[in-house]
Amino acid sequence: MSNPFIGVWQLVSGECGEPGQAVEAYDMSLLSSRKVIGGRHFMFLTLKDGAFYSSASGAYTFDGLCYTEQPDMASYAPMVGQAYVFEYQIDGDLWHNRRFEDGRQVEYEIWRKIGA
Known part of the structure; x- marks a missing residue:
């Protein structure tokens, strides 16, 4: 299976919710x-209102249904060592991913590929 994830991706939109809280849309005017x-690692950097907000890096794996990130470095320490499993769909230059916890969708993001 070729690797459709290799490249540079820009967040287009998303929503997430902490356990026990409602899922809320990202404010893309600020984020x-x-x-x-x-080939084997990912890294993301997020700014909020132009200032550093969060970052993480680590290994990832994927199969025909799921993309999984395992951060070994993160600005939010509890992320380190966790496995974040996303169901994904790639449609042209758009990557849709959804993450579930206890059967409830807690995160949905759309990324646009902007570079190789």
């Missing part, structure tokens, strides 16, 4: 995020 994916 910008870029993800760089190589």
